[in-house]
Amino acid sequence: NNKMTMIRQIVISIIIVFSGFVARSQTIENNLYQKAFSNYSQKQYDKVLSLLNQTNLQLLNDAEFYLLAGDSYFKLNQYEDALKDYYTAFKLKNKPAALKIAECYSHLNKPSKAVEYLKIYLKSPNKLLQSEIKLMPAFNQIESSNVWINLWKENYYNSYEKKLDEAKYQISKGDYATAFDILDKLIIKNKKRHKAYEIRGDLLLLTKDYKNASSAFLKASEIKKHNLTYKIKAADAFYLLKKYKRAESIYNEIIADKYYNPKILLNKTKNEIEIKKTAEAKQSINLFLSFFPDNAEAYYLSGKIHSADNENIAALEDFNRSIEKDDSKPEYFISCGDSYLKTKTFTSAVNSYSMALDLNPKLAEVWYKKGMAEIKLYKYAEACEDLKKAKSMNYNKADDLIFKYCR
Known part of the structure; x- marks a missing residue:
């Protein structure tokens, strides 16, 4: 019995150590993806490649990292290098990589190879619509080639996908009524297909119907459970609807995903400010700033959080940083002024x-x-002039000070 107990304890210890190793590995991997993605979105493509080249991507065996490396080479017009990473992602069963391979071959003026991989992509589910592919700049170079012209003589899209394309075209024309009609009919006939819900949600956002937009995005995310785009759109719509608690739960779901877009932390922070969760908001904005250290709005939000906690010196530091980064926003100066007043x-x-x-x-x-500030400096003439300007704009709160100082 003692021997069995000892073996059991050793096994449990190994499991605990291994679990800790896995958790740390996932955290490192997670931070790596967010850091690389943030560099990519800031057009720091060399930094992405430097970061990923320091990592053993073969050990991670993860298509998303290869796609990010390929995308960075692609942006640097290094198409041969991009192809290597896209091919690796493709071998890891990432179907969208086929489209990226096709784009590279188009830039390398190899239309036959481009079309070969485009055909593979067009046979995959959840592909881009025909109009979206035809508008991709990468294919401009081969659009007059015979293989490209012949490609589109074949039918790769079913009636559902063609109707989606038609709805998007109507939206681009500004004919929302026709688009709604198409999408509503599609949803009635195809309740378990997600794309029509997303496009309907996008259209509802355009018309500022946040309630129905949030429902549409939520439905799309229920059908396509691992689609982060749908979750992000749902959370943002709930935020606009001022359903902050509902938005909070979805934002938390999003950042639990290994491949979340770190830009979402900005909206997550705004939502946490609304529900007065300043500790969580600080955590979110500090994490965001670790990825985007030059973002003016992030410093502004950080200042607002400090101000809410009466940390006025810290707030002033952040407001002044936001102004250094972007001096075109009145609200940055106003918040700065409010902190100076405090x-x-x-x-x-x-x-x-x-x-x-x-x-x-x-x-x-x-x-x-x-x-008010000028009164504190005993500059009554300037103060009265400014208070009267406020009053002329129907700001009646100025009446008491005008009565007291400006007679």
Whole structure:
């Protein structure tokens, strides 16, 4: 019995150690993908390749990393190198890689090879619509070749997919009523197919019907369970609908996925600010900034979070960083001014509000706040002028200060 207990304990210890190793490996892999993806989305293609070349991709045996490496070579116009990574992804049973291989061959002016792989892609499920493929810039070079012309003489799309294409065309023309009609009929006949729900959701977003848009995206994600795009669209629609708790649960689902797009952390932060989860919001925005250190809006949001926690010095640092990165947004200067007001740095508050008003002079509340700061500096003439501007824009809150200081 003692011997069996000892063996059981050893086995449990091995499982715990192995589980920890797997968890750490997944975290490293996860961080690697997010870091590489963020570099790619910031057009830092050499950084992506440097990062991935330092990693043993063969050990990861993961098509997504090869696609990212291939995409980076592709953006650098290094099509032969891109092909190597796309081929590896394709061998790992990634069907979309066939389309990328076709694009490379088109750029290399090898229309026959391009069409060969395009045919493979066109036989796969969940492919792009015909109009989307024909509009891809990569195929401009071969569109007059016989193999390209003959390719489209064959039928690769069923009636459902053709109707989807027609709906998208109607949307591009601005004929939303016809598009809705097509999509509604498709959904009635094909309740378990996801794409019509997504396009309908996109159309509902265009018409600002966030309630039905969120339902459409949610339905699409229920049918196609591992599609992150649908989940992102659903979460964003719930955020716009001000259903913040519902959005929160979906954002948390998204970031649990190994291949989540790190850009989603910005919207996740905004949602957490709305439900006053400042600890979670700080975590989300700090993670976002580790991937996108030059993003002005992220520093602005970080400042808002610090401000909500009365961490005014930290808030000022972030607001000033956001202005350094982008000095075209009045709200950055306004928030900066508000923090200066809280710290009783009135001259700096006046300067910040002035900058905001230079960008948009129709901000009644900012004229009022500037007037308040000027009163603190005993600049009554300037204060009265600004308070009266606020009043002229129907900002009635200015009345009391005007009565007190401007008679």
